[in-house]
Amino acid sequence: DTGVSQNPRHKITKRGQNVTFRCDPISEHNRLYWYRQTLGQGPEFLTYFQNEAQLEKSRLLSDRFSAERPKGSFSTLEIQRTEQGDSAMYLCASSSGARQGPQYFGPGTRLTVT
Amino acid sequence: GESVGLHLPTLSVQEGDNSIINCAYSNSASDYFIWYKQESGKGPQFIIDIRSNMDKRQGQRVTVLLNKTVKHLSLQIAATQPGDSAVYFCAEIYNTDKLIFGTGTRLQVFP
Numbered sequence: 273d274t275g276v277s278q279n280p281r282h283k284i285t286k287r288g289q290n291v292t293f294r295c296d297p298i299s300e301h302n303r304l305y306w307y308r309q310t311l312g313q314g315p316e317f318l319t320y321f322q323n324e325a326q327l328e329k330s331r332l333l334s335d336r337f338s339a340e341r342p343k344g345s346f347s348t349l350e351i352q353r354t355e356q357g358d359s360a361m362y363l364c365a366s367s368s369g370a371r372q373g374p375q376y377f378g379p380g381t382r383l384t385v386t
Numbered sequence: 387g388e389s390v391g392l393h394l395p396t397l398s399v400q401e402g403d404n405s406i407i408n409c410a411y412s413n414s415a416s417d418y419f420i421w422y423k424q425e426s427g428k429g430p431q432f433i434i435d436i437r438s439n440m441d442k443r444q445g446q447r448v449t450v451l452l453n454k455t456v457k458h459l460s461l462q463i464a465a466t467q468p469g470d471s472a473v474y475f476c477a478e479i480y481n482t483d484k485l486i487f488g489t490g491t492r493l494q495v496f497p
Contacts, residue, residue: 276429303483312394314475314487315430328482363429371483372418372437377429 274298276378278364284384285354292350293381297366304347305365305375306339308332315363315377321347322369354385394473396492405463405495409476409488414457416478420485421450421461425472433461433474463493471495 277296285291297304302323307315318337319329323344333339336354341347351358361382365375399405411419417438422430436443436450436459443450449462459476473492477485 278429305484307485314477314490315485316487317484320483328484330484365429365485367483372435372479374420374432374435375485376432377422380429 278378295364296346301366302369303367307363309361394492398494405466407461409459411478416480418479420477422475423472
């Protein structure tokens with residue numbers, strides 16, 4: 273399968289714990305995006321990378337959130353001191369780099385904070 | 387599995403009929419648009435895209451129409467099938483690379 277992959281698919285954690293998600297983009301895609309989706313809503317942009325450089329971060333991305341893409345391939349999204357409001361589907365997408373080009377999404381990681 | 391779009395607008399069509407899903411986008415400066423299909427528990431799946439210098443683009447069984455005057459997009463699905471049942475989102479890009487998603491529409495196909 274050469275699509276975008278995300279791990280884990282589901283994560284249940286207790287409030288206050290830290291969690292980390294991984295995204296592997298389509299190979300040779302140099303742009304990688306993180307979105308968050310809550311029930312009944314469309315995905316909301318969090319941040320994106322071109323190669324290893326983080327080019328934009330949403331105001332939704334509080335200081336408890338950090339994303340990295342150290343070698344320009346896979347990316348990780350970490351949430352520290354999770355809160356119940358962090359419960360959502362975290363989606364990763366990748367694109368070839370052309371601004372007007374499709375972003376292809378992975379299956380997402382469903383986070384539940386209890 | 388989880389349910390995407392619990393309280394979304396719903397379009398119900400009979401199998402074999404054509405479906406038209408509408409979307410109003412927010413920014414007149416948007417220059418690129420994408421339609422996504424999302425099934426329950428899955429990530430959005432790319433269907434078709436269109437640039438702002440076009441009015442119409444066709445794919446396999448799908449057509450996207452863009453009316454920039456009224457900031458309106460539509461997705462037409464020909465000969466709708468049960469496998470088309472899902473939530474459909476339009477998304478726009480302007481100024482940066484981030485997608486701005488519209489309110490989804492749930493498509494239900496009945497026999």
